[in-house]
Each structure stands twice: as structure tokens, then as C-alpha cells.
Amino acid sequence: MTLFPFSDNWKPAVAIKLFALVLACSIALAWWWPEWWLWLLGTVLFFHLILTIAGLLPRSTLLGPNITRLPDASAQRGEVAITIDDGPDPAVTPQVLDILDRFQAKATFFCIGRQAEKYPELCREIMRRGHAIENHSMSHYWYLSLLDPWSIHREVSEAQKVLGNICGQTPKFFRPTAGLRNPALEPVLTHCNLKLCSWSKRGFDTRVDNPDSVLRSLTRDLKGGDILLLHDGNAAQGRGGKPVILDVLPRLLDAIAQAKLQSVTLCDAVP
Numbered sequence: 595m596t597l598f599p600f601s602d603n604w605k606p607a608v609a610i611k612l613f614a615l616v617l618a619c620s621i622a623l624a625w626w627w628p629e630w631w632l633w634l635l636g637t638v639l640f641f642h643l644i645l646t647i648a649g650l651l652p653r654s655t656l657l658g659p660n661i662t663r664l665p666d667a668s669a670q671r672g673e674v675a676i677t678i679d680d681g682p683d684p685a686v687t688p689q690v691l692d693i694l695d696r697f698q699a700k701a702t703f704f705c706i707g708r709q710a711e712k713y714p715e716l717c718r719e720i721m722r723r724g725h726a727i728e729n730h731s732m733s734h735y736w737y738l739s740l741l742d743p744w745s746i747h748r749e750v751s752e753a754q755k756v757l758g759n760i761c762g763q764t765p766k767f768f769r770p771t772a773g774l775r776n777p778a779l780e781p782v783l784t785h786c787n788l789k790l791c792s793w794s795k796r797g798f799d800t801r802v803d804n805p806d807s808v809l810r811s812l813t814r815d816l817k818g819g820d821i822l823l824l825h826d827g828n829a830a831q832g833r834g835g836k837p838v839i840l841d842v843l844p845r846l847l848d849a850i851a852q853a854k855l856q857s858v859t860l861c862d863a864v865p
Contacts, residue, residue: 604780604781604784604785606781607655607656607657607658607780609644609645609648609656610645610777613641613642613644613645613777616641617638617641620634620635620637620638644656645657645776646776649739649774649775649776649777650739650774652773652774652792652793657775657776657779657780658779658780658783658790659780659789659790660790660791660792661790661791661792661860661864662792662793662794662821663819663820664819664820664860664863665863665864665865668818668863669817669818669819670818671818672818672854672855673818673819673855673856673857673858673863674816674818674820674850674855674856674857674858675701675702675821675822675857675858675859675860675863676700676701676702676822676824676843676857677701677702677704677769677791677793677821677823677860678690678703678825678826678839679703679704679730679769679823679825679826679827680706680734680826680828680829681706681709681825681826682705682709682717682720682826683709683829684713684716685837686826686839686840687703687716687720688716688719689840690826690840690843691723691725693843693844694723694725694843694847696844697851699847699850699857700725700726700858700859701857701859702725702726702727702728702767702859702860702861703720703725703726703727703826704727704728704730704767704769705717705720705728705730705757706730706734706753706827707730707731707732707733707752707753707756707757708733710727710753710756710757710760711756711760714760717757717760717761718760718761721762721763725859726859726860726861726862727761727765728765728767728768728769728791729753729765729769730753730768730769731750731753731768731770731771732749732752733749734771736772738770739774739776739779741776742778743778746778746779747785750768750782750786750788751782751786764787765788766788766789766860766861766864767788767790767791767860767861768783768786768788768789769790769791770790773792773793775790789864791821791864792821793821793823794819794822795811795812795814795816795821795823796811796812796823797809797810797811797812797824797838797842798811799824799825800825800828800829800830802838803830803838805832805841805845808838808842809845809846809849812846813846816849816850816855817853817855818855822846824839824842824846825839826839
């Protein structure tokens with residue numbers, strides 16, 4: 595691992611530049627006018643709070659570039675992207691692949707590195723069927739956004755290496771656990787040649803066990819350019835203990851077809 599995982603090519607977002615400026619000015623002012631230290635500390639904490647809140651909003655772009663929709667050209671072609679997180683899962687993923695085959699649809703699987711190490715052949719099967727595999731961190735820690743830059747770099751780069759070795763091609767996109775992040779993530783992604791990707795619609799199918807509710811969330815105002823989020827790993831259990839994605843996906847693909855849209859992989863849609 596590099597000594598400091600910040601790439602020379604990283605261009606800080608305006609919000610981060612502003613925070614750095616406020617911090618530097620506050621330190622300088624506190625040196626010359628120590629009686630102001632409390633007000634200056636409050637100002638720094640206020641800007642820090644803004645950055646923290648931005649990291650808790652998965653679709654925010656305050657901390658850096660974030661793909662929340664497919665490009666305009668893809669949207670005009672009537673393309674949408676189905677993204678499937680937290681796998682591969684040997685009990686669920688093969689059934690998901692069969693459903694996708696039945697509808698001749700393509701999807702993007704954001705896979706966890708440790709899961710991929712356990713089930714490498716399942717990852718290869720995903721690729722053989724024409725889908726894409728992207729980086730969802732090595733361990734899928736719920737506290738990923740609380741880690742220091744070096745730990746984040748390790749989580750991202752180790753998964754990048756594992757998935758690249760298994761699949762024969764290096765992921766181009768990264769999605770953090772639950773979409774949560776901190777300002778250190780973007781320079782790490784730049785260093786690893788990855789693009790941050792969130793979504794435009796999600797059904798919370800790791801918590802919501804009602805397939806109808808999940809489907810409504812995903813298909814409300816469905817249009818070209820949407821990035822849809824489902825889970826083959828950690829999926830909520832619906833009727834009879836059936837993972838929600840298995841009930842939702844066929845109906846979602848029907849809705850996509852009826853809207854005269856088509857599902858493509860992220861790497862096919864995003865340059």
C-alpha cells in the first residue's frame with residue numbers, strides 16, 4: 595500500500611477546498627487573536643458538520659463526483675442500469691442470473707471482495723453471462739465511512755485486486771457500504787482509478803420485506819437514465835422466506851420492457 599493514498603490527480607471538490615481555507619484562516623486568526631478561539635472553533639465545527647452530513651447522503655456530490663444517473667446519451671437511448679449489491683450469494687445469485695437470462699437483461703453486480711474470494715466461480719459465471727462486476731469494498735464494514743484514509747484505501751484496493759484477479763478485468767466503479775462516505779474516499783478512488791456510483795432509485799430491499807413496496811419505489815416515474823438498486827446479498831426475506839429480489843426482479847424487468855426501456859451494464863453506459 596502507498597504511504598499516503600492520495601493521488602496527484604485528485605482535484606478536491608469546492609466544499610473541501612472551502613473547508614481547508616476556513617480551517618487555515620481560523621488557525622491563523624486564533625494565533626493573532628486568541629480571544630476569538632471559541633468563535634473560530636464554532637465556525638470550523640460548522641463546516642465540518644456540513645461535510646459530515648454530505649457523507650451521509652448517498653447521492654450528494656459535495657464531496658466529489660458521484661454518478662447518480664446514466665449519461666444523457668444513454669438516457670435518450672432508453673437505457674437503465676440495474677445494480678445488485680452485497681453478493682455473490684450462492685443461494686440467491688444463480689436464481690437472479692436465471693431471471694436476467696429469461697428477460698435477456700444485463701445487470702451490474704457490486705460484489706464484496708470477501709464474498710468473491712469464497713465463491714470465485716460464481717463471479718466468473720456472472721461475467722460469462724454478460725454482466726459486470728464492480729467494487730463494493732473488501733469487507734463491507736458498516737463503519738467504512740468512519741475509517742481513516744489508509745484503512746479505506748486498503749478496503750478499496752484489496753477488493754480491486756481480488757475482483758480483478760477472479761474476473762480477469764479490473765472494476766471501474768465503486769459503491770461504499772450503504773452509500774456512506776467521508777472526504778477521504780474520493781482521493782482514494784482517484785488513486786485506484788475508480789468512479790463513485792450511487793443510484794437514482796432504491797427499494798430498501800435489505801429491510802423492506804414487502805415486494806410490492808420495493809417494486810413501487812423502483813418503478814415510480816421510471817425513465818431512461820435511472821440507476822436502480824437491489825440486493826442479492828443481505829436481502830430481506832419476503833413470503834415463505836423468499837429473498838425479496840426474487841419476487842421483485844421479474845416484475846421490475848416487465849415494467850422496464852413495458853416502458854420501452856432496456857437494462858444495460860454501467861460500463862456499457864458510462865464512458
